[in-house]
Amino acid sequence: METGNKHNHENHIHSGLLGKNTELYFSILCGILLGFGYLSAFTGLGPNVALGLYIGAYFFGGFFTAKEAVATMAKGGFEIDFLMLVAAAGAAILDEWAEGALLLFLFSLGHALEHYAMGRARKSIEALANLAPPTAILHQGGIEREVNIEELSLGDIILIKPNSKIPVDGVVVKGITSVNQAPVTGESVPVDKRPVDDVDKDYSTDEKIKPENRVFAGTINGSSVIEVKVIREADDSTIARLIRMVNEAEKQKSPTQLFTDKFEKFFVPSVLLLVALLCLAFLVIDEPFSKSFYRAMSVLVAASPCALAISTPSAVLSGVARAARGGVLIKGGRPLEDLGNLEAVAFDKTGTLTEGKPKLTNIITLAGKEEDFLKLLVAVESQSDHPLAEAIVNGIKEKNPDIQEPEPKNVKGIVGKGVSAEIDGETILIGNKSLFRDNGGLPKELEEKVTGLEQGGHTTMIAKKGVTFIGIVSLMDVPRAEAKVVLSKLAALGIKEMIMLTGDNQKVAEAVAGQIGITVARGNLMPEDKVAAVEQLDTQFGKVAMVGDGVNDAPAMAKSTVGIAMGAAGSDVALETADIALMGDKLIALPFAIGLSRKARTIIKQNLWISLGMVAILIPLTITGIASLGPAVIAHEGSTLLVVFNALRLLMYEPKK
Template identity: 40%
Template sequence: MSEKAKTYRIEGLSCANCAKTFENNVKGLDGVVDAKVNFGAAKITVLGTTTVNELERAGAFENLKLRDEREQTVDQRPFWKARENVKVYLSALILIVSWLIGKKLGNESYIPTIGYALTILIGGHSLFISGLKNLARFQFDMNTLMTIAIIGAAIIGEWGEGATVVILFAISEALERYSMDQARNSIKSLMSLSPKEALIRRHNQEMVIPVDEIQIGDVMIVKPGEKLAMDGIVLRGTSTINQAAITGESLPVAKGIGDEVFAGTLNEEGLLEVKVTKLVDDTTLAKIIHLVEEAQGEKAPAQAFVDRFAQYYTPVIIIIAFLLAVVPPLFFSADWGRWIYQGLAVLVVGCPCALVVSTPVAIVTAIGNAAKHGVLIKGGIYLEEAAHIKSIAFDKTGTLTKGTPTVTDFIPLVKNQENLLEITAAIEDQSSHPLAFAFVKKVKEEGVSYKKIQVNNFQSITGFGVKGEVHGQLYYVGSPKLFEKISEIAIEVEQIIESLQNEGKTVMLLGSEKELLAIFAVSDEIRKTSQSLIRELNKLGINNIIMLTGDNRATAKAIGSVIGVSEVKAELLPEDKLTYIRQLRNNHGHVAMVGDGVNDAPALAAANIGIAMGGAGTDTALETADIALMSDDLSKLPYTIKLSRKTLKIIKQNITFSLVVKLVALLLAFPGWLTLWLAIFADMGATLIVTLNSLRLINRQ
């Protein structure tokens, strides 16, 4: 019997070190083969057999609670009412009372000492349990350092300072929990978007059932003002749908029969009947939530650096603290009590909390912010890489243009032209190319019948066109480049082709092996946002912007000049685009490729970052792209680059600030000026400042 992986959500997970400790504890449980904690998403995946109670016992050191992954919402208490904070209030009250009694009775009384001891026990009992266990295993994490420092303070008679350290540390932990909850709020809000049940018509009966029981093919009835529970296709009715949660679009989108709709979106006006096309775990919203949570667990290069640094940093701090405590008394006849105290203060200030949290909170917050704006970033590495982009290559069709070309010209080249449209339509109907769709659509609009024409031996000629036999005659439909290989093109025909191409149109020819029969011109409308996009990217310092297309040079240059790209590469086959992207990487270092996520997959994969357009409803885009723009809105690209740069800037600020604060505090220890309360205040203050600095990304526009 194979082991099954089970995923749980974790409540109360606030620090990266705690996540690692919890993961190790779970791995040590009987029946558990492996376990992996996603700190950013606050989830754990367990391979093996165990129970929630056993998992919660493994997380008892931090009072962690677990629930099933499907339980997306729980009753949230206000921060100040949280059970974990009760011990903070009680121990803080005892500390204040003890301090006041000490002021009144003087240092001779034992009552304040008893009060300080109670403060330490109440406020720090979970800290001590974890710290002592780690100390027994020679694992020197934050809890271990704090435990040694507080017990050491009590041994040398500094009960008041030990109690103060416990309170400040407890406050710090409570605020960290609150901050991480705020950082994860964007995903929590996504989880609450989709209803948990829906009105379904099945076998001519209407019933309200949980989304888990809805099947593909069921008809979902959605009234005005209701949210859609499932993805589907509109069978009946028209309405406007607010898709902001999925695509980031600010304006509602009109939907009618045959249009695709998504779970979590809001039906604003009309009654809709929707045929369900995906199960609850496969909806676009479910995929977004899953991918964003996975992305929040992926480490950015900056975070990997911090983790490696922390491995060496903590042992060095312990060595410095030990030397500071013993060298002055042993070699310079200094006071043992004073320098042991300084060593303990170094242990406290040396806790790497601020440093460890400096990166993940920023990454979690930024990726969550992007998801709210309709941008799916699939990991910290891609978020960070977007800040370094030097060149961007755009696919033309469907990216810089709308991707819905229309036939504008039909020029027959022979006298007998009765069957030319029917033959062309019959052959093109076998193709999946956008230009083929355009031609078939045009023929249908004109009422030309072609379905009865049989096409034999159809074949697609990659990058050039198609061919097929009709009534025993072999015909070709494709670019002028295709016919250059078959027969010579007359000068007067070349002039017509060149004239159409200079107008920015794409030219297709119909012909046999013997002669050309007709010229067709197709035009693809440029997106309204394309020109403003290029200007915005130029303002961001990205001036090397290239348009890649399989279209002819004249058409490509005409479109490229209107849009304002710096370079146009035309008449490219898919392998040519791949080769060019590799050249760009060699020449410029950091290259992004923007496409529709379906075509040009090799080029998207070869770039430092592959960015797919229109990820909503497109499984290929969600699965293959590093970044997916959920709508077809190119303005999200500058936003993504600005968010990435801001995130990287904040991470650098956090790391620098954390190290500077530690260094200053350590320097204060050598002349003997560092106190325990100052040490914990520096550590707590640095942690809170870097966390709050990261939370600035929550509302980044």
């Protein structure tokens, strides 16, 4: 026998002639007829009028219950609703029409209110679908016209007006603006956007589009007009994929849900056996069959695991919906529960704990004026496309926007070492220690200064003009501004071990770790070494999360209990490989996700205690006759609604400041 679930909303329709709330209206009509039936006893209308009112109450109270039970039984399933119908039919057989009508009224009212409450959680998810507007202004051949977003093709140019929603994923090709990305990434501050360098390039397969160039469907444009090139069709936008994944997440059962499903498989047949035995109690004890049957029906109601069946799904649905609203995609109940049970988190360094790109950290002038040294650096390094050269030029120009550099000649790159050039007839060398070992070596004092910087995690470049060493510049992939705060919040949440895994050398790893509060730093790691480190943490702590970019760290993320991808908005690989995706490139979303998961685990445990506790109390009370059918129904339906509304508290979850 297959046990079904009365809460499988995807397979049942609860609306009718009176709209989506028909079930609730039927329940209220059932209650009104039941009330008039009770009153008829005091008004002298006679038993036939009361019976007619009770039968009417049976119809309105049992309509949707019977509809669900029959639909499920036709598919070979077994509904909790069926148990309620049997109990109501049993009451009618015993001529206890009032008790049966009370059962159907409270059960149908509880059912209707429960669907209403669960609908609130679903609305948080469905609201995502309404983020993107249905139409866009297509700019084609000098003509602007409004089209449905389904008509847009890759490469089309669309016009986005000020303070309007962006309809599809794309790149900015004209105009400068700021965009509110909170609906997709959870970022609270608008993000500045500017045009791409190459307007004609095909960006639809480019995974490395800069954040300042990219826009997402469902986000809100600022106060400027911009033109956007479409890079994803409407049904493949980030928001569309997010909706699909959140809906898919509902179907993935958590460990607790799997436990309750297994429990129900044994529990429901046991209850049916107990009810059958209680129906035969009149053969053993001195009482009429009617009393044995009535007691059996009371036990049937008391033991129906309605609250147990809905306790975990309602919490998972609410938790996933709240996470999505905060820019975090949690792919189902398992990662939601596992994330809240973690004591260890492993982090990739580059791009996760750090900015992912080198920044100018020190300028040390050894000879002449600093201004002349800066001009020389900009003149030579601006001729190179190396990331370090770009970082040096950008770092200097940020603080000295009006700098006027000389024109270098004969600029030559020296692979793996640096660059040479000529300025004012003198040879300029800028590079690492290896470059100068090939060109006469370094003075001892200068070499010690450079070594000291490198031990602190800096990458150093030495500059020499003619025969004179004129300065040192150092660069570093600096920690994210929020990294230290995030790690302290994780420690406050009970994360005992925070380990950084990186391919960079151990000195760099330790330098970054010391700045942000990482407990353990491991450098010089190949991808397979990261996997081994995650396995070791898993053995030590039982569960471990791996936080990375979803691309280079995919093997380690796959081995972890929970794989968490940073900056997953727009990234196919990150969305596919991770159990949890932080849609915005913001590390601060991690404590929010873990805090939410811990709250969800607490609520799931509370719901289990409420549901199992109520069954454990009601069964002996109804068997002994202390509680009759009416009180059993009230307690039973009360516990079902209690677990649902308890789960809905997750929709209002806010992280601690």
